Each structure stands twice: as structure tokens, then as C-alpha cells.
Amino acid sequence: MKKVRFNIKGKRTVELVATDDENLLDAARRAGVMIDSPCNGNATCGKCKVKIVSGHVKTTETRHISEEEMAQGMVLSCNSTIVDDIEVEVPDLASSFVNEMQITDLSKNENDNIKHVRKKLIKNGMTNASRLWSEIIQLNHPTVEDNMADEDRLKQYFKLKLGYNDITLSLNVMKKLPDAFRENGFEIEVVYLKRRDVAEILDVKPANGNKAVLYGIALDIGTTSVSACLVNMDTNEIITKVSMGNAQVKYGADVINRIVYSQKPGGLENLRHAIVDESINKLIEKLVKGAGIHKEDIYEVCAAGNTTMNHLLLGVNPDYLRKEPFIPAINVIPEMKCAELGININPEGKIYLAPSVASYVGGDITAGVFAVPIWIQEGFSMLVDLGTNGEIVFGNKDFLMTCACSAGPAFEGGEISCGTRAVPGAIEEVIINDEDLRPFYNTIGHLSPVGICGSGIIDLICEMKRTGIINGKGRMDRTLNHPRIRFDEYGIGQYILYSKELDNGTKDIFITEIDIDSFIKAKGAVFSAIYTLMESLEMPIDVLDNIYVAGGIGTNLDIENAIALGMLPDIPVEKYYYIGNSSMQGCYLALTLTEGKDKIREISKNMTYMELSVHPTYMDEFISACFIPHTNLKLFPSVGN
Amino acid sequence: MKKVRFNIKGKRTVELVATDDENLLDAARRAGVMIDSPCNGNATCGKCKVKIVSGHVKTTETRHISEEEMAQGMVLSCNSTIVDDIEVEVPDLASSFVNEMQITDLSKNENDNIKHVRKKLIKNGMTNASRLWSEIIQLNHPTVEDNMADEDRLKQYFKLKLGYNDITLSLNVMKKLPDAFRENGFEIEVVYLKRRDVAEILDVKPANGNKAVLYGIALDIGTTSVSACLVNMDTNEIITKVSMGNAQVKYGADVINRIVYSQKPGGLENLRHAIVDESINKLIEKLVKGAGIHKEDIYEVCAAGNTTMNHLLLGVNPDYLRKEPFIPAINVIPEMKCAELGININPEGKIYLAPSVASYVGGDITAGVFAVPIWIQEGFSMLVDLGTNGEIVFGNKDFLMTCACSAGPAFEGGEISCGTRAVPGAIEEVIINDEDLRPFYNTIGHLSPVGICGSGIIDLICEMKRTGIINGKGRMDRTLNHPRIRFDEYGIGQYILYSKELDNGTKDIFITEIDIDSFIKAKGAVFSAIYTLMESLEMPIDVLDNIYVAGGIGTNLDIENAIALGMLPDIPVEKYYYIGNSSMQGCYLALTLTEGKDKIREISKNMTYMELSVHPTYMDEFISACFIPHTNLKLFPSVGN
Incomplete structure (x- = not known):
């Protein structure tokens, strides 16, 4: 029995008595100390780095810890066993990633789309008022x-x-x-x-003379991030939006790792607690304080999450979602009292969860479809939602086809060395100078850079390809000798976007070949899903009138670059709309239109799901798409080699 | 601050520190010590007698404590203030009245009526199966x-x-x-x-091969007693019946006193706790243990209580029930989960409460009406329910009129010196010898007598009148000199039915002029209610094809005696049916017939309520009826003077 003391940088100290040979990450979780661990203890992501300040742990060598770091006492906590009394320093970033809340407005794209679609729906006969x-x-x-x-x-x-x-x-x-x-x-x-x-x-x-203002909440429960909008139900106005990381992240970055964790003793309850008490209720608290209202005046929550998120929120065993034949316990969840789920609004307040269609096409997609006009229009269009999973919906007013692929967290900055969500300070746009390979970038809010978000990663990789730093496989040109290009002890190439040394910066921000590889797999998964879906319907890409791109990838997504990378189909950019968080917009619309909730149910019933993981050609398509832009250049006529 | 120690005879000791000058009854309630107090601390019923074993209390003289008792240290607890450290002996009877449960079968009358009505309802189109x-x-x-x-x-x-x-x-x-x-x-x-x-x-x-047997409970929540029947929902068989006193009795014998108590701090919650945890859940526990089943196999409760009982069960403020214009918060209570009310059956199990019609015509009556054929028949008939309140329903298949009167607990043995509910050992039949005025009696279960129940009281008073011991006003003949007749220090007459002295008995059982007066008021209230209702409809009594008499008055109610006392209308006895607990029967039928619950709601909607308390002639009728049999002998042609 060893004593462990965790110092969470500048925040607090937590002590714990460890069991014999206890894993350090497990001990941290047991102590309630949040350590970012997207791969859920598989030593593959390298995010759970901590510093052993005193005492010793038994640890294993890993490419994620450099020699220099090792000398400083850095270890991967998932890879270390407690054999001594120790003091551990937990990095601030790891905890702040999840804990810190951002108060934002909706982006211009999001606001524009909401207004546009809401008007369209009212013209189509919906009631311009909530229930x-x-x-x-x-x-x-x-x-x-x-x-x-x-x-x-x-x-x-x-x-x-x-x-x-x-x-x-x-x-x-x-x-x-x-x-x-x-x-x-x-x-x-x-x-x-x-x-x-x-x-x-x-x-x-x-009665006391004045009618109280009634409030509702539109809630987007993402695997990586959770956002909530407080809505004045009388005026339909969005008062404020708050976002934070999903506190379940400490139990795994993606749904598969969380489902695995849910099978451990107490796991399901820990996951439920993390989303309800550590995420949703904290967001509500923030909204209530920020707006100076009482939580008793909030009577409705319209929420959307993927199928796993729904299961975890309800406390329903999600294990069969990940095992073939991938069966949800429930897709269409009846409306219930928020109090039943432990969500703190008015005790009689209701929660509506957008219905799922399948294990990997959830309420985020059905709500998202509601927020784009695919299901109203005569012509064909497509929704591409770039989250931890990529989901595709194709069709028109007569039919909707859908499929999902596992993109991993790369689009939201996860499993990328210096990746971050689209938060203030995130690098969202990058240009590389042809001549001297110097980078120019913009950050969200024009703050000093804290990391790279999805749109920035797309720009960066696209520019590295354009300027010849990398080839179509994402391999860096070994012949280049440039201060911004370096190779680590394992020979893995890095391009430095911002550093202490070169830019007199506060930290180093770079991208590695491993990051680029992760990204290529993510974009390959999405493109091959789109391609397989259209192929199976025997429809060419150019039947598409519009493609709506959604997701928390970053406001300034450069569609041309995304096409140049072979992530999105090569159709004219004018046909693309980047609409941001479509799931949240669907929740807002369902909250503020009387018929909205029923309509989402109806849409979900009309969606036909195609299971890609057992589709005969999907794997081949995926491999062909793991190249910039694609191994079959005919698919990208507008993109130069 | 004084120390108080309660010795509950032969059971347990409870200690408490009293506040300054605390009332002894209040202190007992605070300590969770049950003392029978039907008049809720008004010093009128005399039931809260306790013995001060050591120390002193400040008390007031009362006719309920004889000189001899005073010498022994007996006081009324409601009338005594704690001024000293004291030790108090609480009589066994007071606690056992409420606590002890009786396992019984339904009476023959009850079984016959259930079978008869159930058959009739099925012939009328109801489904011979539960929901x-x-x-x-x-x-x-x-x-x-x-x-x-x-x-x-x-x-x-x-x-x-x-x-x-x-x-x-x-x-x-x-x-x-x-x-x-x-x-x-x-x-x-x-x-x-x-x-x-x-x-x-x-x-x-x-599935494990065998279908589990499903159970339901029919529950009668009376002001004085609570009974529950365990029903096999597959066979409709009543497995067993358990009854006990309503644990709310310690807060008052009648609904008015309980409503008054509910307005004290914590009062409503104490009352709710008493009925749910100390009564209903104990009955369920007993049923479950007795039948050797799991409470998880019980999925439905059909319950009936009067309007006040319903409010207290729900924890809804009942105060406006007793204040003119006597308004319930809710009559038709939606079905809910038992768990919502704290009732322990399967967590998903439902409770249906028979709807009320008005403040003083509750679910016990609407369920009771369902269990008699009044609402099916062409001809006119009447239900007279003799409980703590007396309720009357008159009509046929086309209309139903109802009214209620406050009879007090006399019919169930309450507020009668030696009264008891119809429990084993209760004297249920009495004959007095004309010659020597000696009493002959039968007890329930042929045990040695423990008290007199309703039917016994009716017989006893009727026989005292017949043999000239009392006159029409209930006054005892002062000229009689008989060992069974005595007068106390206040000059109040008593007739001794059973005593240590005369019968070598284990206790004294007697009736006093005050008891007889209480009873005359109770029967006067019922008769005048019947009379006023029929008068207001301008219908003579003899339009009645049948009168169904219900209530926990005792199985062997002698209708002829009840008529002779002027309690029930003077129509041929063949037209009367004594059916016992009609409310419980209605619950059983609602539980075992698919359409039963809806039908009770329908019946309740068709019932028109007449408020007697503000009816112009009711008070006069009541006063005229407070005589044996009645001041207007024309109403009782078959009864000799």
C-alpha cells in the first residue's frame, strides 16, 4: 500500500492510498483526478503523460516519451505501476481540456442556417411557437x-x-x-x-402580475464536446451558448473505449455520472448563473447525442452496440422527466432525446438532418457530419440513406499531438509560403496559439502537400533541410508551426507524420463512406445539388482544401455549405417549433441505414482513399497532382 | 428540560428529553410512542389514558379519570404537562389497537357478493380477466x-x-x-x-421455462382500519386478507382531527408516513411473507379511500376539505407508480385510486357502488356505507345521488368506552334476558371478549331499549336496582356486559350513557341523511327495491335491530343485504376485470353530490332522528314503542 499525491498544476492536491501494483491511470481515476486518456490506457495516444516528482514507478519505454522527457520524470500514466510512495504532477492542459467552459455565440454560419431553415419549415406549415x-x-x-x-x-x-x-x-x-x-x-x-x-x-x-419568462435548453451531447444553448421560449432567442469537453473523455476518447470501460465494475455508473453531473449539469449551472435566471424556469431540454451517448445518459448497457450485429437497446427514447435522469432543471421539466437510427447513426444525425433541408427538397443533397464518427445522410424528400464510419477524434483535434477543439487560441487557418516554407496562421479570437483545431489541420496538411513538404502518402520529404522540419529519435518527421525557439513562442506546436497518418485515415474513412454509399445506390456524385458539412471542425473550414485533401467529393465549392453544429441546430429547431420533435421522429423512421463495416467493398475503398487526394485521381479532376 | 421515559407495556422503553412545559401527548408523538387519541387532544374521548409511574405532571380533572384511577397515577396524556422527570406506562391496548394485524378470510357475505356481482358484470359485457x-x-x-x-x-x-x-x-x-x-x-x-x-x-x-405468477393487491384505506387482499391475477383468487388499524389514528380518530393535525409543522408528512410506511407497507410485507412470494411479483394495487385519505396518501394539503365550501384538490387521481408514493411492490407497479366525488364522498364509495348492482338495475336501490363517515348513494342505472354525514367512529367501535373494531374476541351479538336483565353474547371467533364491535353495540342498545333499561333518549331507568347497572361519581349510568366481579372475567366491558348518546347521534346522522336525500328527490322510502348495507360494523349485523333503533329505514328486512366491506370488493373487482377501473371513473362522473351540511332541513331531521327509534314514529310503523 503506497501513498500517492497528485498535484494538479496550480489547482489542487489529491491524495490516495494505492492498492498493490496499482496502475497509475487507474489510481488517478479512482481519486477523481482527470487525466486525458483518449485511447483508454492502451499506450497508443500518448496523452496521459504525467511527471513523477518524487518516488518511483515501474514503467515501459514508449515512443511517446522522449529521452529528455524521461530524464525529467515524465511517464505515461497508463503504462506505469505504483511501486513506491510517489508525488505526481498532472499537467494543467489535461484537466483544463475537459473542465473549462467556453461561453460563445453561435457562429455566423450556424445563425444563418438556423434562421434560414426555421423560416423554410414555417413556410412548410410548422407552427412558429414551441409546445x-x-x-x-x-x-x-x-x-x-x-x-x-x-x-x-x-x-x-x-x-x-x-x-x-x-x-x-x-x-x-x-x-x-x-x-x-x-x-x-x-x-x-x-x-x-x-x-x-x-x-x-x-x-x-x-399569479403575481407578470408572466414568468420560460426557458428551454438545446443540448448537443458529443463524444468529445458537450454544448448547451439557453433559449428564451417566448421569443425563441438564444440567450447564450456554453461548451465544454465531455467529462467522459477521461474514460476513453471514442465510443468504443467508453463502451469497453462501461463493462468494468461501476463503469456504466461512472460514465453516466460524468455526462450528467460533470458535464450537463455544470453547463446548465453556468447558463443559469450567466443569464441570472432560476433553473426552475427551465422546463424543456431538447438533446441530441449519438447512440452510445444516449445509452450512457440513460444508464443502459451499451455493450451490444460494439459487438456484431451492432444492436442498440433502444433507438426511439420516450420523452421523460429530466429529474429521472438527474438533470437539474424544473422538477417537472422534460427531456426529449432525438431518436437514433442504428448503433452508429444516432440522435445527433437525426437532429442534424432536421436542421438541413435535405428531407424537404425535390433534388438530392447530402449531410456530412464530421465528428468522432463521420456520418453521411443522402437523399431527398422521398428517401434518406445513411451510413457511418469511424473517423476517430482527429477532426476535433483529438489524437493529434498538438490538436485541440475549436476553442479560443486554436489555429484555424494555415498558409505555407511556397518560397521559404514559413507558415502563416490565424487563431480563433486572434489569441496566441494553444493548438490546432480541425480546420487548421486540414489547411496545414493541404499546404504541406502543395508545397511538397509531404507526398500523397503523407511522408515528409527527407531531402529537405529546414529549421521547421525535424525528425525525432525514431525517425518520425515533424513540421513546426510555432515554437519557443523559432517564434519566441510560449510553447511548441507541430504536426508529426503519425498525426498526418491519423488524419489521412480519418479523411479516407469519410470519403470512402460517401463513395460507397453513392456507389451502392448507383448514383454519380454529381447528382448532388448540395452538400452540407457539419461538425465542430472549426468555423473557417476551407472546403477547397478539404476537397484537395480528398476528404470531400470533388464537386463545385458553391454547392457546399459549412453549417457548423447541425445537431445543436436541430435541437434548437425542435425546441422552438411545435411539430419539431415529431418531425425528427418521422425523419428517423424514413432513414435507411447501411452498415459499412460488413459492406463488401468498403474496406477496399477505404484503403484507396488513404492517399492525398486519392489513389484514383479520376475522382478528383479539379485537384492537381 | 425534563427526561421522560415511556414504558410500552411488555414491549419496549423509549426515552426523550421534553421541552419546557411540553404536553405529554405531544411528547409521546414526538418520541414515536403510539397513544390512542381519537379526539386528537381535546380531552373529550378519554382514550389517551396513561399511568405516571414516577415523577409528576400538571393535569386537569376530567370525567374520564375516576378517583380510583387518579390515585393510581392515571392521567389523560393530552391533558397533562410535563413539569418533572417522569416515567410513564403506556397501556398495551392503545398500541396494539393499531399495530396488530389480523389475517382473515373475506366473510361469507363478502364472498357471495363478489361472486354474484362479478358474474353479473361479465354478463353485462366486461372481460373476465385483468389488464x-x-x-x-x-x-x-x-x-x-x-x-x-x-x-x-x-x-x-x-x-x-x-x-x-x-x-x-x-x-x-x-x-x-x-x-x-x-x-x-x-x-x-x-x-x-x-x-x-x-x-x-x-x-x-x-424466460426460464415457467411463467411467474403475477399478483395484485386490493386495498381499502379506511379512516379507522386498513385492509389489503392479495390476489392471484391469473386465477382471480384472493389468497389472503390482512387488516390493521390505520396508523394515522394516533393523530386523530376522524378525518377532521387529522386534517387539523396536518396543518401543524411536519403534520402532513407524519400522516403520509403513517399510512404508507406504518400501515400499507406493513400489510404488504405481511401478505408477501404469508404467501411466500416476492414483492416484485406484485404489479398492481387497486385502492379506495375517502377523499381525505386520498389527499393524505398523496401528501396533498387536505385543509380545504374541511372548510366551507369543502373543496378537494383532486377527485380523479391519475394512475401512478406505487414507487412514487413510497408503496413497496414491483418498482414498475401501478396504483389506481378509486376517484372521489366530493370532499365527503370518496373513492371508498365509488368503489363500493361498483360492487353493488345499483348502477346496473332499472329499479331503485341504495347503498348505505357505515364507516367513520356515513355515506348514502341512491339511484338506478340512469342516475345516482349521493350524500355523506359525519357519523363518528362509533360504528367501528371508536369513541365507545369498550368499543373495538370487528376483530377476534369482539362481542358481535347481544341478547338481554327480559326477566333478570342478564346479557348473553357471542364473540368473533368465540374467544373471551375483548370489547364490543359495531354490530354488538347495535344489539346491546336495542336490547337495553327493548328490556326497558334505557328509554328513547338513551337515558337509563334510575329506578332499576341491578348488579349490572351502576352510576359513576358524575351520575353517568353504565350497563355491565362482562366484568371481573360478576363474570369472573379478565376485564370489564360495559356501555355508558355517554356511549349510547354517541351512538344515537351516529345513527341519527345516518338516518336523517337517508331521509333528507329521499325527501329532496320527493321519493318515498318504499320505492327502494334494495338497500345494501356496507361497512366494518361486524359480520352479524342484525338488520331488524338496526331498524328498531331507527338507524335504517323501516322497509322489509328481505330487501336488505349486508355486504360487509364494499369498498374492498370494488377494488377487487376493478383489479380483476379489464374495464373495471374505467367503469368506476364513469360511475363517479354520474354521481350527483348533495352537500348536507348546508341543506336547510338536514339539521332539523338530525335532531328528530336522535331518539330511539325516532321522534316521528310514523316513519317506523313496524317498530313498537
């Missing part, structure tokens, strides 16, 4: 002659004055009725959901 | 081609094989799906409720 209503009503005072029960009196009002056929109410609301009715002479404020001809009463309060 | 079903089903194994979600697979089976339009399931059931499906090769056992064309899934388990 959530409130009324101040004056009921008659009861008498011995008019002695109906309080609930009957309320029901009568809803029938006669508001035209409903019935009302329903929960035990909590029943308990409020008698005193609320009598506190202000039977003048009350009622909050309710319109469910066709039935009003579901969510709250009854004595 | 609760289970099936063992074999689902297809999923494949990559047939990759629907588990929930969709179950839904498909219910649609295609069982003809349902949809299924619903809760979060708990969702969590069970994936593992239950796969534990035994997709052969599962499903428990569900039929809700027209939708199946509500309550449970999913891996």
Missing part, C-alpha cells in the same frame, strides 16, 4: 353550489376557455394546486405543454 | 441485415403477433432490455398492462 406555454388565468371562486375539485376547475377552464380536451398533471403539481389557487384569489399562472388536444400541466403558481 | 398479462415470447435473433434495436424488436412482436398498435416502457425497463434479451437466446418473459391497443411493458426477464 411550452403559460397563461395567467382567473378561475371562479368555488361555492357550495359550484363545489368541483380544484383539478376539475382547472380542467374545466382548459376545456371551455382554451379548447383542450383534457389536462394531465403529476403528483408534484397536484400538491401545489390547493394553496396556489387560494394564495391570490384563484388567479393563477399555469405552465403547460401542448400535446395536441391535451394540456400537460407542468407548474401552477399564484 | 395485467404476461407472455413468454421467442424473438428472432438480430443479424446485420435484421438489425433493429431491441426495443423495436419487442415492439414489432407486439404489433405483428399480439395485435397491439404500440408499446411503452419506462427507464427501468429500458435498462433491462439488452441483457434480458441475450441471457437466454432472445426468449423472454414480458409482463405488461393492456391499455386498449397499447401495451405498457412493466417487466422484461429472460
Whole structure:
């Protein structure tokens, strides 16, 4: 039994008694110390680096720890066993990646798309209002002659004055009725959901002159990031948006690693706790504090997550999602009380989860489809959602086909040495000078750079290819002798974008051949998925009127570069729309349009899923696509060699 | 601050530090020591007698404590203030009244009526089965081609094989799906409720060859007693019945006193706890142990209680029930999960509460009406339910009128010196010898007498009148000199039915003029209610084809005696049926007939309530009826003077 002390840089110290030969990463998790570990302890990502300040651990050599780092006491925590009393320094980045919340507005693209689609849907017959209503009503005072029960009196009002056929109410609301009715002479404020001809009463309060403003939340539960928008349900205005890393990241970067972790004792509950208490409730707290409102005034959450996220949120065993034949426990989740899931809004508040279609086409996609006009239009179009999984939806108003591929976290900056999500300070655009191979970049918010986000990685790799730093396989030109190009002790090439030495910077930001390889696999997975889907329908790419690109890849995604990399099909850039987070937009629309939620269910029922992992040609297509732009250059006529 | 030690005879000792000048009854309640206190601390009932063994209390003289008792240290706890460290002996009777459970069968009358009515209802088109079903089903194994979600697979089976339009399931059931499906090769056992064309899934388990037996509970929540029947939902057989006193009795014998108590801090929660945890859950535990089953196999409770009991069970403020214009918060309570109310059956199990009609016509009456054929028949009939409140329902298949009167607990043996519920040892029949005024009696179960129950009190008073011991006002003949007749220091007459002295008995059982007065008021309230209702409809009593008498008054109610006392209308005894606990029977029928619950709701909607408390002639009628048999003898032509 050894004592372990974790110093989380500049934040706090946590102590723990380790079991015999306990793994250091396991011990950290047990102590509640967050260490970024995307590969979930497989020693492949190199992200769980920590520094042993005193004492010793038993560790294994790895390419992720340089000799210099080793001399400083750096180890991979997943690769180290506690054999001594130790003091461990946990890097700030590792914890801040998940913990820090960003308050942002929607991007211009996102705002434009929401407005555009919302208008289109209303023109198509949807109601320009949410299901959530409130009324101040004056009921008659009861008498011995008019002695109906309080609930009957309320029901009568809803029938006669508001035209409903019935009302329903929960035990909590029943308990409020008698005193609320009598506190202000039977003048009350009622909050309710319109469910066709039935009003579901969510709250009854004595009227106090002003109608309270009602709020809702649009919630995007991504594998890597979680975002929430606070919406004024009276005006449909988005008050503010808050994002943070999904706190489940400490149990694995992708859904597969999390599903594996869920099978450990207590794993499923830890994952549920991480998303509910450490992510969603923290975002809600932030929104509530920021807007100066009460959480009791939030009555609805419209949420979208992929199928695994939904299972983990519900606490339903996700193990069969990853095992052939890849079966979800449930796709269409009935609306429930947020309180049932432990989500902190009004105790009667509801949560709607966008339905899944299959194990790897989840609510994020069905909500996302709702937010683009594919399902309304006569002509064909496509949604490409670039997340930890890549999902493709193709079709028109008559049919929708969908498939998914495992892209890994590269598009969101994960498993890339200096990758980051699209946060302030992230490098989002890169140009490399032809002459001297010097890089020029822009960061989000024009801050000093903290890392590279998806759009920056695309630009960077594209520019490295254009300027001949790398070839079509992503291998760096060994003949170049340039201060920004170096090779590590294992011979792996790096291009330095920003460094202490060359740029007088605060840190080193670079890309390695391994990163480029990860990225090529990610883009190859997406392109081959698009290609396989269209092939199986015997449809050429140019039937497409539009391609909507979604995902947290970065606001300034350069579509031309993405095509040049062979990530997206080679059709005219004018046909592309980069719309940002489509899942969040779908949630917002479902929240603010009465028929929205039902429509997403309907869309999900009309989506046909194609399982790529068992598709006969997908693997070959994938291998052909793992090249810049592609081994078959005929597919990219506009891209020079 | 004084120390108080309660000795609960032969059971346990409880200690408590009292606040300054704390009331002894309040202190006992605070300590969780149960003292019978039907009048809720008004010093009128005399039931909260305790013995001060050491130390002193400040107390007030009362007719309920004789000089001899005072010398022994007896005081009324409600009337005593703690001024010293004291030791208090709490009588066994007081605690056992509530705590002890009786396992019984239904009476012959009850069984006969259930069978008779059930048959009649089935002949009238109801389904001879409950809504609760289970099936063992074999689902297809999923494949990559047939990759629907588990929930969709179950839904498909219910649609295609069982003809349902949809299924619903809760979060708990969702969590069970994936593992239950796969534990035994997709052969599962499903428990569900039929809700027209939708199946509500309550449970999913891996099939293990035998279908589990499903159970339900019919629950009668009386003000004084609570009874529960365990029902095999496959065979409709009543396995066993258990009854006990309502543990709320310690907070007041009648609904008014409990409502008053509910307004004290913590009062409502104490009352809720008393009925749920100290009464209902204890009965369920007893049923489960007795039958050797698991409580998880109980999926439904059909319950009936009066309007106040419903409010207290839900934890809804009942205060406006007792204040003019007497308004319930809710009459028609939606079905909910037992777990929501803290009732311990299967976590997904449901509770249906029979709806109320008004503050003083509750679910016990609507369930009770369902259990008698009033609402089916062409001819007129009446239900008279003799509980702590007396309720009357009159009508036929076209209309139902109802009213209620406050009878007090006398019919169930409450507020009667030696009164008891109809428990083993209760004197249920009495004859007095004309010659020597000696009493002859029968007890329930032929045990040595423990007290007198309702039917015994009726017989006793009737016989005292017949033999001239009392006159029409209930006053004892002062000229009689008889060892069984005595007068206390306040001059109040007593007739001794059984005593240590005269019968070599184990205790004294007697009736006092005050008891007789209470009873005359109770019967006067019931008769005048019947009379006022019929008068207001301008219908003579003899339009009645039948009168169904219900209540826990005792199996061997002598209708002739009840008529002779002026309690029930003077129509031929052949028209009367004593059916026992009609509320419990209604619950049983609602549990075992698919359409039962809806039918009770329908019946309740068709019932018109007449508020007697503000009826112009009711008070006069009541005063006229407070005489044996009545001041207007024309109403009782068959009864001699």
C-alpha cells in the first residue's frame, strides 16, 4: 500500500492510498483526478503523460516519451505501476481540456442556417411557437353550489376557455394546486405543454402580475464536446451558448473505449455520472448563473447525442452496440422527466432525446438532418457530419440513406499531438509560403496559439502537400533541410508551426507524420463512406445539388482544401455549405417549433441505414482513399497532382 | 428540560428529553410512542389514558379519570404537562389497537357478493380477466441485415403477433432490455398492462421455462382500519386478507382531527408516513411473507379511500376539505407508480385510486357502488356505507345521488368506552334476558371478549331499549336496582356486559350513557341523511327495491335491530343485504376485470353530490332522528314503542 499525491498544476492536491501494483491511470481515476486518456490506457495516444516528482514507478519505454522527457520524470500514466510512495504532477492542459467552459455565440454560419431553415419549415406549415406555454388565468371562486375539485376547475377552464380536451398533471403539481389557487384569489399562472388536444400541466403558481419568462435548453451531447444553448421560449432567442469537453473523455476518447470501460465494475455508473453531473449539469449551472435566471424556469431540454451517448445518459448497457450485429437497446427514447435522469432543471421539466437510427447513426444525425433541408427538397443533397464518427445522410424528400464510419477524434483535434477543439487560441487557418516554407496562421479570437483545431489541420496538411513538404502518402520529404522540419529519435518527421525557439513562442506546436497518418485515415474513412454509399445506390456524385458539412471542425473550414485533401467529393465549392453544429441546430429547431420533435421522429423512421463495416467493398475503398487526394485521381479532376 | 421515559407495556422503553412545559401527548408523538387519541387532544374521548409511574405532571380533572384511577397515577396524556422527570406506562391496548394485524378470510357475505356481482358484470359485457398479462415470447435473433434495436424488436412482436398498435416502457425497463434479451437466446418473459391497443411493458426477464405468477393487491384505506387482499391475477383468487388499524389514528380518530393535525409543522408528512410506511407497507410485507412470494411479483394495487385519505396518501394539503365550501384538490387521481408514493411492490407497479366525488364522498364509495348492482338495475336501490363517515348513494342505472354525514367512529367501535373494531374476541351479538336483565353474547371467533364491535353495540342498545333499561333518549331507568347497572361519581349510568366481579372475567366491558348518546347521534346522522336525500328527490322510502348495507360494523349485523333503533329505514328486512366491506370488493373487482377501473371513473362522473351540511332541513331531521327509534314514529310503523 503506497501513498500517492497528485498535484494538479496550480489547482489542487489529491491524495490516495494505492492498492498493490496499482496502475497509475487507474489510481488517478479512482481519486477523481482527470487525466486525458483518449485511447483508454492502451499506450497508443500518448496523452496521459504525467511527471513523477518524487518516488518511483515501474514503467515501459514508449515512443511517446522522449529521452529528455524521461530524464525529467515524465511517464505515461497508463503504462506505469505504483511501486513506491510517489508525488505526481498532472499537467494543467489535461484537466483544463475537459473542465473549462467556453461561453460563445453561435457562429455566423450556424445563425444563418438556423434562421434560414426555421423560416423554410414555417413556410412548410410548422407552427412558429414551441409546445411550452403559460397563461395567467382567473378561475371562479368555488361555492357550495359550484363545489368541483380544484383539478376539475382547472380542467374545466382548459376545456371551455382554451379548447383542450383534457389536462394531465403529476403528483408534484397536484400538491401545489390547493394553496396556489387560494394564495391570490384563484388567479393563477399555469405552465403547460401542448400535446395536441391535451394540456400537460407542468407548474401552477399564484399569479403575481407578470408572466414568468420560460426557458428551454438545446443540448448537443458529443463524444468529445458537450454544448448547451439557453433559449428564451417566448421569443425563441438564444440567450447564450456554453461548451465544454465531455467529462467522459477521461474514460476513453471514442465510443468504443467508453463502451469497453462501461463493462468494468461501476463503469456504466461512472460514465453516466460524468455526462450528467460533470458535464450537463455544470453547463446548465453556468447558463443559469450567466443569464441570472432560476433553473426552475427551465422546463424543456431538447438533446441530441449519438447512440452510445444516449445509452450512457440513460444508464443502459451499451455493450451490444460494439459487438456484431451492432444492436442498440433502444433507438426511439420516450420523452421523460429530466429529474429521472438527474438533470437539474424544473422538477417537472422534460427531456426529449432525438431518436437514433442504428448503433452508429444516432440522435445527433437525426437532429442534424432536421436542421438541413435535405428531407424537404425535390433534388438530392447530402449531410456530412464530421465528428468522432463521420456520418453521411443522402437523399431527398422521398428517401434518406445513411451510413457511418469511424473517423476517430482527429477532426476535433483529438489524437493529434498538438490538436485541440475549436476553442479560443486554436489555429484555424494555415498558409505555407511556397518560397521559404514559413507558415502563416490565424487563431480563433486572434489569441496566441494553444493548438490546432480541425480546420487548421486540414489547411496545414493541404499546404504541406502543395508545397511538397509531404507526398500523397503523407511522408515528409527527407531531402529537405529546414529549421521547421525535424525528425525525432525514431525517425518520425515533424513540421513546426510555432515554437519557443523559432517564434519566441510560449510553447511548441507541430504536426508529426503519425498525426498526418491519423488524419489521412480519418479523411479516407469519410470519403470512402460517401463513395460507397453513392456507389451502392448507383448514383454519380454529381447528382448532388448540395452538400452540407457539419461538425465542430472549426468555423473557417476551407472546403477547397478539404476537397484537395480528398476528404470531400470533388464537386463545385458553391454547392457546399459549412453549417457548423447541425445537431445543436436541430435541437434548437425542435425546441422552438411545435411539430419539431415529431418531425425528427418521422425523419428517423424514413432513414435507411447501411452498415459499412460488413459492406463488401468498403474496406477496399477505404484503403484507396488513404492517399492525398486519392489513389484514383479520376475522382478528383479539379485537384492537381 | 425534563427526561421522560415511556414504558410500552411488555414491549419496549423509549426515552426523550421534553421541552419546557411540553404536553405529554405531544411528547409521546414526538418520541414515536403510539397513544390512542381519537379526539386528537381535546380531552373529550378519554382514550389517551396513561399511568405516571414516577415523577409528576400538571393535569386537569376530567370525567374520564375516576378517583380510583387518579390515585393510581392515571392521567389523560393530552391533558397533562410535563413539569418533572417522569416515567410513564403506556397501556398495551392503545398500541396494539393499531399495530396488530389480523389475517382473515373475506366473510361469507363478502364472498357471495363478489361472486354474484362479478358474474353479473361479465354478463353485462366486461372481460373476465385483468389488464395485467404476461407472455413468454421467442424473438428472432438480430443479424446485420435484421438489425433493429431491441426495443423495436419487442415492439414489432407486439404489433405483428399480439395485435397491439404500440408499446411503452419506462427507464427501468429500458435498462433491462439488452441483457434480458441475450441471457437466454432472445426468449423472454414480458409482463405488461393492456391499455386498449397499447401495451405498457412493466417487466422484461429472460424466460426460464415457467411463467411467474403475477399478483395484485386490493386495498381499502379506511379512516379507522386498513385492509389489503392479495390476489392471484391469473386465477382471480384472493389468497389472503390482512387488516390493521390505520396508523394515522394516533393523530386523530376522524378525518377532521387529522386534517387539523396536518396543518401543524411536519403534520402532513407524519400522516403520509403513517399510512404508507406504518400501515400499507406493513400489510404488504405481511401478505408477501404469508404467501411466500416476492414483492416484485406484485404489479398492481387497486385502492379506495375517502377523499381525505386520498389527499393524505398523496401528501396533498387536505385543509380545504374541511372548510366551507369543502373543496378537494383532486377527485380523479391519475394512475401512478406505487414507487412514487413510497408503496413497496414491483418498482414498475401501478396504483389506481378509486376517484372521489366530493370532499365527503370518496373513492371508498365509488368503489363500493361498483360492487353493488345499483348502477346496473332499472329499479331503485341504495347503498348505505357505515364507516367513520356515513355515506348514502341512491339511484338506478340512469342516475345516482349521493350524500355523506359525519357519523363518528362509533360504528367501528371508536369513541365507545369498550368499543373495538370487528376483530377476534369482539362481542358481535347481544341478547338481554327480559326477566333478570342478564346479557348473553357471542364473540368473533368465540374467544373471551375483548370489547364490543359495531354490530354488538347495535344489539346491546336495542336490547337495553327493548328490556326497558334505557328509554328513547338513551337515558337509563334510575329506578332499576341491578348488579349490572351502576352510576359513576358524575351520575353517568353504565350497563355491565362482562366484568371481573360478576363474570369472573379478565376485564370489564360495559356501555355508558355517554356511549349510547354517541351512538344515537351516529345513527341519527345516518338516518336523517337517508331521509333528507329521499325527501329532496320527493321519493318515498318504499320505492327502494334494495338497500345494501356496507361497512366494518361486524359480520352479524342484525338488520331488524338496526331498524328498531331507527338507524335504517323501516322497509322489509328481505330487501336488505349486508355486504360487509364494499369498498374492498370494488377494488377487487376493478383489479380483476379489464374495464373495471374505467367503469368506476364513469360511475363517479354520474354521481350527483348533495352537500348536507348546508341543506336547510338536514339539521332539523338530525335532531328528530336522535331518539330511539325516532321522534316521528310514523316513519317506523313496524317498530313498537
